[in-house]
Amino acid sequence: MADHPVDEKLPALKMATTGLQHVAAMYAGVVAPPLIVGAAIGLTATDLTFLTGACLFTAGLATFLQTLGIWKIGARLPFVNGVTFAGVAPMTAIVASTDDKSDALPIIFGAVIVAGLLGFLAAPVFCKAIRFFPPVVTGTVITLIGISLLPVAFGWAQGPDPTAHDHGSATNLGLAAVTLLIVLLLRRFTTGFVKQIAVLLGLVIGTLIAIPFGATDFAPVADAAVIGFPTPFRFGAPQFQLAAIISMCVVMVVSMTESTADMLALGEIVERPADEKTIAAGLRADTLGSAISPLFNGFMCSAFAQNIGLVAMTKIRSRYVVAAGGGFLVLMGLCPMAASLIAVVPRPVLGGAGVVLFGSVAASGIQTLVRAALDKDNNVLIVAVSLAVGIIPITAPEFYHAFPETARIVLDSGISTGCVAAVLLNLVFNHLGRNGRDAHDVTHPMEAGEELTDVPKAPAAS
Numbered sequence: 001m002a003d004h005p006v007d008e009k010l011p012a013l014k015m016a017t018t019g020l021q022h023v024a025a026m027y028a029g030v031v032a033p034p035l036i037v038g039a040a041i042g043l044t045a046t047d048l049t050f051l052t053g054a055c056l057f058t059a060g061l062a063t064f065l066q067t068l069g070i071w072k073i074g075a076r077l078p079f080v081n082g083v084t085f086a087g088v089a090p091m092t093a094i095v096a097s098t099d100d101k102s103d104a105l106p107i108i109f110g111a112v113i114v115a116g117l118l119g120f121l122a123a124p125v126f127c128k129a130i131r132f133f134p135p136v137v138t139g140t141v142i143t144l145i146g147i148s149l150l151p152v153a154f155g156w157a158q159g160p161d162p163t164a165h166d167h168g169s170a171t172n173l174g175l176a177a178v179t180l181l182i183v184l185l186l187r188r189f190t191t192g193f194v195k196q197i198a199v200l201l202g203l204v205i206g207t208l209i210a211i212p213f214g215a216t217d218f219a220p221v222a223d224a225a226v227i228g229f230p231t232p233f234r235f236g237a238p239q240f241q242l243a244a245i246i247s248m249c250v251v252m253v254v255s256m257t258e259s260t261a262d263m264l265a266l267g268e269i270v271e272r273p274a275d276e277k278t279i280a281a282g283l284r285a286d287t288l289g290s291a292i293s294p295l296f297n298g299f300m301c302s303a304f305a306q307n308i309g310l311v312a313m314t315k316i317r318s319r320y321v322v323a324a325g326g327g328f329l330v331l332m333g334l335c336p337m338a339a340s341l342i343a344v345v346p347r348p349v350l351g352g353a354g355v356v357l358f359g360s361v362a363a364s365g366i367q368t369l370v371r372a373a374l375d376k377d378n379n380v381l382i383v384a385v386s387l388a389v390g391i392i393p394i395t396a397p398e399f400y401h402a403f404p405e406t407a408r409i410v411l412d413s414g415i416s417t418g419c420v421a422a423v424l425l426n427l428v429f430n431h432l433g434r435n436g437r438d439a440h441d442v443t444h445p446m447e448a449g450e451e452l453t454d455v456p457k458a459p460a461a462s
Helices: 012-041 045-067 085-097 101-132 135-158 170-189 192-196 198-213 219-223 242-269 276-296 306-314 319-334 336-343 347-369 377-395 405-411 414-430
Strands: 081-083 301-303
Touching (some): 012 101, 012 198, 045 276, 101 242, 101 414, 135 242, 170 198, 170 347, 198 306, 242 276, 242 414, 276 301, 306 347
Antiparallel strands (some): 081 301
8 A cells, every 4th residue: 555645755856855945935934033032132143143053953853853753742744843933022021021131041941941841741632622623613724824924925025124225125026026926937837846846946046036136145154154063051051930931831822722723734735634643743742842942042843834835835745855854954053054045045035935835825724614614604604703813913913912911922823813713613603502503504694594594494305
């Protein structure tokens, strides 16, 4: 019996190039949190480079755990793991509340270790939430993942620095559009291997096109060291403060919720649905990776939704491809010069490719919703309200400004709020106090179920 495509081992060259494509898709998401937190602390350029390399290294280790797995750890799906952006706000808050900034990273690392270990213990319980994720919920969440990521691509397309004079310039948007066009043309007019690495080729060609416009900066390569190891506890031994631990535990819950949704989404895309066992193993990989990460000066790790779009678009479902990407991440952590090569790709070029990647995730969610019986008024309302709730942080970023910072960690994540809304509404409409109303078809989402009580019933089968 042939192996499932998820367990397929591809030829070495194909494995390497497609793995590198995954790294290119998620690189910006991995390096952004250490850059933001490091800048808030006031780290030197050397320490900031070290912190970024450490996060790449630990992302590679976490990806190995997730894709290859050991014992009951790892979903063994094509997942890339990296630093979760959900932790940026509470980590900068910890920095702001720390008088001696040299203690900020040890306090953050201590909190992440505790949150990771507690999450690891909670994984077998947390995974049981899968029964609350029928297609009407998973389709909504997958769609929200794609919609939530699209603003990231649009931000990249405008340029790396919102305060720069060329932010959103015609040149930057033009480079994004050209990259998008290249990817589309490659997907339309090529076949086989070239078609599968269209995003990687688009990034390379887009970067070359950007050179005459001065948008490509090769300084990171010239300044980077060839070899560098993330020395354990470089910034000091971890410190354990209750307030910091609580805030990072909240982030861990948010991260586990998003990872559960991501695993369900990827399971649908690769046609290996994620069951309770798979989700528990995947959450163990996330949380153990997070607990180990601070030992090498890294932050909390989580599954990266960006790469789901790449899997959906390329149709390459092998987990070993993503494991190869994890290998590149480890090498980048050990070789800063290698890491700097990805940094050469201009942000607008990355934004053009991101439109395809993230849009593919939303399209996968819509495909799942097709199977969610949207001819039922209950399901239409579930999707409508959940999408609206999930889109709030995107369309109105300051909507929850009056809420406490701890609450905003959850509320500012559209994926989390939309997921919670979909689960609760599904329970209320399709499980609690069911009166048969959901059995009736409607022609308009706002049509009241009560108005359909007189609809003639089909004759019973004889």
